[in-house]
Amino acid sequence: MSVLVVGMSHRSAPVALLERLSMDETVRGGTSSRLVERNSLSEAMIISTCNRMEVYAVTNSFHTGVREVVEVLHEASGVDIETLRGYLYVRYADAAAEHMMVVASGLDSMVVGEQQIIGQVRTAYQEAHGQGTVGPALHQLAQAALHTGKRVHSETDIDDAGASMVSFALDEAVHNLSPEDPETPLKGRTALVLGAGAMASLAATHLGRLGVDKLVIANRTRSRAERLAEHAREAGVAAETVDFDARATALREVDIAVSATGAGTFTISAADVPADRHTDLTLIDLSMPRDINDDTADLPGVHLVNIERLHQSREQRIRESGEEDGQTDALTIVHEELSDYTSAQRVRDVAPAVSALRRHAATVVAAELERLESRTRSMDEGDFEEVSRTVRRVVDKLLHQPTVQVKKLAAESGVVSYESALQELFGLKQAEPERSAAVDLTELPEGDIVAIGSQDNITDHQEKA
Template sequence: MAGLGMTGPAAVLLVGLSFRSAPVPVLEKASAAATDLAALEHDLLDGDCVTEALVLSTCNRMEFYVATTAFHPALDHVVETVADHAGIPATDLEPYLYVRYADKAAEHMLTVASGLDSMVVGEQQVIGQLRNAYHTADDNGTVGSALHELTQRALRTGKRVHTETEVDVAGSSMVSFALGHAVEELGVPDMTGRRALVVGAGAMASLASTWLGRAGVSHVTVANRTLSRAENLADHARQAGVSASAVPLSGIPGVLQDVDLVVSATGAVGTVITGEDVRAAQTVRPHDMVLVDLSMPRDIDDSVVSEEGSGADRADVNIRLLNIEELTTLAGEGTRDEAAARQVVREELDEYLEQVRVQSVVPTVKALRQRASDVIDDELGQLMRRTPGMTDQERAEVTRTVRRVVDKILHTPTVQVKKLSSAGGSVNYAEALAVLFNLPAGSSAPVSRSVEPGDAGLARIGNMITGEAS
């Protein structure tokens, strides 16, 4: 078995941390900007036992998927690479990590793609994030057949869940969830007559702009480091009938005095809005304001809601900050049609695992047939040397007969090993076949593992093989 002294086919290993397992400061350190993903994925590949790598980075999770032929060294390598990237010791990071391997890694990705592991159960945005993660890794040249097959299956599963069930009726994304709470904090039914500032011009900022338009916002200002991208998003808003304008990031302080709601989703490294920015705006026009920070690392400094930072000491002014940490507390576990969604995940997972198990048998079957062919060639060679009087026609007929007999003998076990392996179970028939015929290593399906945050050091997980994920 892979990682247990036998080199087998590549299996998927996941090392991750999310809003469920880690506090926001740790998530922030482990997060990667889009410009850093290529280097990070290539660093993950910088190990003899890792053959593929893909990083899923969202506002509330960082997951590192690799294909590997050896569980333990791959796990150590991934944890050390992530820790180096985060700039913290591996021992400090380990308590917040969860690990999935083989079947459990596949189940997790399908569950994530379906929105069933999100803050807002059933949210759809993660499908696009996973698709983008795959394209990024593909462009970087770090994905192969194992991660390709798994990612495509996960995307198919997510699409089925959102098409065939109503699990996402309560909220389509983290953006709608966050902005819905922001409007509640403003104490108004919708954004009619209100002004908003959207910081960023990516997918989440675009979703926020669309949501605000539907909520009746009177004007939306888009701020971005690259002004042309902000202008492009503002133009889309205007085409949808929403009054909109664009400013560079340096223009944010001048806009804050006029807006009731701020939503920031830049993916930048460093603070975009400070307490001083808000305090200056409140000095010009004291007013209620809600700021929503959907970025990881955070865009908006916590000081925006402190008395020293924002002017929030005024009794007639209410300033609220909703960041990932706050939203995690607010998010509940959705249950609408969740059972139906999980049934879709089970169906797709079973089909995927059957496909993987059948594929995992192929090297063993090839090795068995190659061993048989070598034996045939050796025996026929000896026969020809002992029977110099045989004609070429007689030799050809003997060769055909011997090969036909061996093929018939091997037909049933090779068909059966594929059939039995596809059915799953605790017996590794491919490995049994390899042992019986003394074949080269490389045929057994990996053991499914799941390790949770708080388990003993991940680098010392060699003796920890658990069954079910929580």
């Protein structure tokens, strides 16, 4: 049994396709349940964010597991299997473990180092745990990945290099506004915030820190908008609310509009933007599926910032600055944690073989003592008990060093060869060894697994950095 990842992200798929696979909590729960109903899958959790959709599963068969995950994704999203095959990637065994650690650390995010993803990984794990689709394997991996993410953020300066999606989007907006005062770049500006959830709250807070003069907040449930406005006023920022249906009118008076509703329908389209507005307008879309229609970008004086455009801007800035986003130190931590995790995993994997060996030895000892007892009827009970203890001590001492050493060798050098040697030596049942893989689904051969080790995968991240 090994962990399998089948997913797509902003690196492998267009936003429009990610939107079609985006899942809310209810859909994630139902899909996870359908996954573990499949014959080859015993555990499952799903991470679905603005930038990625990934299924983490435990499978007893690599190829069957991949096929069954793809089939369930097809059923859940309606996206045809050939399209899915063109954009999905696969990670298996150690490469799957490394991938979750890289994701939880923010190293695979559009904005490298952003901190929201670690909370999203935690939420995905908690949802799946509550749904009953997480077992020991995913529990151990999720805890190791979350620990890795915490270390990366606390022990490196990656937070300085990569802000959250919200701050990166607003930095982009500020860049387009050409502010006079870098300390309060939004001084004299008015901003509209659509939504009252976590992303909208982060946007309102960050707008206040950037010196915005006034916030206008609209949400379908007005009471939630009122609470967000009150929090803004407590922070010293003027804020008011308007009805959600009045958002188009509000666009006439604002310089920036941020939409983070995740409603599944457009909150702003070109037809909603008043032609007689008083100023140029920057629109920021923080939702997946998208809130703001792409047709707004064609309007004069309107600048649209969305996930796809943010990715393009980030890549351009990195190319121009040559910065590494603090990834080197973070990748070193990932390598350390991956090594610890895989070593512990190998020790756990070899434990059944060690237990089988000891059970086998106990059976042999019991049989031989029974045979001895039948042949030494004249031996008194005390003497026979002393002989029995001596035989058991000898066997225990003979087994102690091999069992300790096999765990040490498994932890340091890999479980397969040493476990196989142990099983062959004592005539125990031999399991088929698992191999790590990290490939795009289109590259997956029909026959054997293409095994790409975790060290190769880490090197690939370093080269991209």
